[in-house]
Amino acid sequence: xxxxxxxxxxxxxxxxxxxxxxxxxxxxxxxxxxxxxxxxxxxxxxxxxxxxxxxxxxxxxxxxxxxxxxxxxxxxxxxxxxxxxxxxxxxxxxxxxxxxxxxxxxxxxxxxxxxxxxxxxxxxxxxxxxxxxxxxxxxxxxxxxxxxxxxxxxxxxxxxxxxxxxxxxxxxxxxxxxxxxxxxxxxxxxxxxxxxxxxxxxxxxxxxxxxxxxxxxxxxxxxxxxxxxxxxxxxxxxxxxxxxxxxxxxxxxxxxxxxxxxxxxxxxxxxxxx
Amino acid sequence: xxxxxxxxxxxxxxxxxxxxxxxxxxxxxxxxxxxxxxxxxxxxxxxxxxxxxxxxxxxxxxxxxxxxxxxxxxxxxxxxxxxxxxxxxxxxxxxxxxxxxxxxxxxxxxxxxxxxxxxxxxxxxxxxxxxxxxxxxxxxxxxxxxxxxxxxxxxxxxxxxxxxxxxxxxxxxxxxxxxxxxxxxxxxxxxxxxxxxxxxxxxxxxxxxxxxxxxxxxxxxxxxxxxxxxxxxxxxxxxxxxxxxxxxxxxxxxxxxxxx
Numbered sequence: 031x032x033x034x035x036x037x038x039x040x041x042x043x044x045x046x047x048x049x050x051x052x053x054x055x056x057x058x059x060x061x062x063x064x065x066x067x068x069x070x071x072x073x074x075x076x077x078x079x080x081x082x083x084x085x086x087x088x089x090x091x092x093x094x095x096x097x098x099x100x101x102x103x104x105x106x107x108x109x110x111x112x113x114x115x116x117x118x119x120x121x122x123x124x125x126x127x128x129x130x131x132x133x134x135x136x137x138x139x140x141x142x143x144x145x146x147x148x149x150x151x152x153x154x155x156x157x158x159x160x161x162x163x164x165x166x167x168x169x170x171x172x173x174x175x176x177x178x179x180x181x182x183x184x185x186x187x188x189x190x191x192x193x194x195x196x197x198x199x200x201x202x203x204x205x206x207x208x209x210x211x212x213x214x215x216x217x218x219x220x221x222x223x224x225x226x227x228x229x230x231x232x233x234x235x236x237x238x239x240x241x242x243x244x245x246x247x248x249x250x251x252x253x254x255x256x257x258x259x260x261x262x263x264x265x266x267x268x269x270x271x272x273x274x275x276x277x278x279x280x281x282x283x284x285x286x287x288x289x290x291x292x293x294x295x296x297x298x299x300x301x302x303x304x
Numbered sequence: 305x306x307x308x309x310x311x312x313x314x315x316x317x318x319x320x321x322x323x324x325x326x327x328x329x330x331x332x333x334x335x336x337x338x339x340x341x342x343x344x345x346x347x348x349x350x351x352x353x354x355x356x357x358x359x360x361x362x363x364x365x366x367x368x369x370x371x372x373x374x375x376x377x378x379x380x381x382x383x384x385x386x387x388x389x390x391x392x393x394x395x396x397x398x399x400x401x402x403x404x405x406x407x408x409x410x411x412x413x414x415x416x417x418x419x420x421x422x423x424x425x426x427x428x429x430x431x432x433x434x435x436x437x438x439x440x441x442x443x444x445x446x447x448x449x450x451x452x453x454x455x456x457x458x459x460x461x462x463x464x465x466x467x468x469x470x471x472x473x474x475x476x477x478x479x480x481x482x483x484x485x486x487x488x489x490x491x492x493x494x495x496x497x498x499x500x501x502x503x504x505x506x507x508x509x510x511x512x513x514x515x516x517x518x519x520x521x522x523x524x525x526x527x528x529x530x531x532x533x534x535x536x537x538x539x540x541x542x543x544x545x546x547x548x549x550x551x552x553x554x555x556x557x558x559x560x561x562x563x564x
Contacts, residue, residue: 076507222340
């Protein structure tokens, strides 16, 4: 029984490795995708470095070093934690009917997509880490991270949970194509909401109070903002556990929604001619 | 020339017919354009919310810059950017042959074939906000003429840069996502050029053409224009346009169709 389970798990490992090979074939494209994650944080970093030169700029307890670290970590976070599976699910699988072939396979669709997406994130996250290390070497005094091992371990768990929230949320977004024939409008709207409330523009503390409170209440800050400030050591251990608790809550909420939408969507799905 | 004007009018009609045929697509594009237009304005309001002036530009001027960005990018997205998306896909799928054999200038047809009417919303919102920010302040004819003319040259600069970079897909056909990169790097023009100059001269020189596209027309609106600014944008636009023509012809010499 256990050896059968091992064989089953090995299939996922093999699929992961095959997908990694595919990324290596498309490394130039993948690099361009990474550049997208790189450009915006760098642009905003240039903007904030200018702001810090202004005497009248007011930025609570964020120094130029912590802001620089924030945007450098944002490069890693946006390439590692922002999942882009929704187009595959909505366009290729649901709209064009590719889902049929997945339904006849002895794999869970959810985990199949998970395995398809993970290598892309790992590859681009690795590029992000490389850029981060390069900057750290060149501008040592501008990079500030936590040195406490306990904080770093818990932060690592927060990053894993952040990835799960991001993944399940994007799967739900993809499943919306069961009901919407053209989901581009919704996808663009969600992208802008994520950009605004996850912490892509600036640390959420810089927002006007009301927007800051809205951002804290939404799940997106738990994908980008909290993992970054956790690594920076801006949160104490009890606060880190609190963040993990809220992340787990979002994962459960999204998992329930996903299961419900999947069940209802499959009842509705018609894959003609596949 | 007359023939090309006729063809373009026909293309405008065809694209409008397709808009009427795929109304849901149009509504989606409208939502998408409005959302991105709104985001570019809200993001700059948030970014500048704690400063009264930055890089020698007042907050008010920076918001003007964003409104001009909305107008110019709106025009660009209406008439050009969808064509570039198709361009990279067409090269990747080996379908360029069918476009090249048509009895028409290939650059004209590739870059002006599709019109995205939904992006007009960004132009409208941009003009509305400029009007609101002016608060009844009268603009002179010189300012309005200068603003319009510099917008035209800004658009030529943007078009030429996109064309040159997209032409690389002839050699690197797999880079069909290069247009996504262009969408992102165009964001550079949303900020005052001084921001890059103060940060590093190397960065500024690298991004130089992009920093002119929005800032120069906006300077006309806020009365900060100098003659050299005008001259630099006109020269940059003209040179880049000629280079884009030359580069496209060079790229075509290396084009091997999918069946070759």
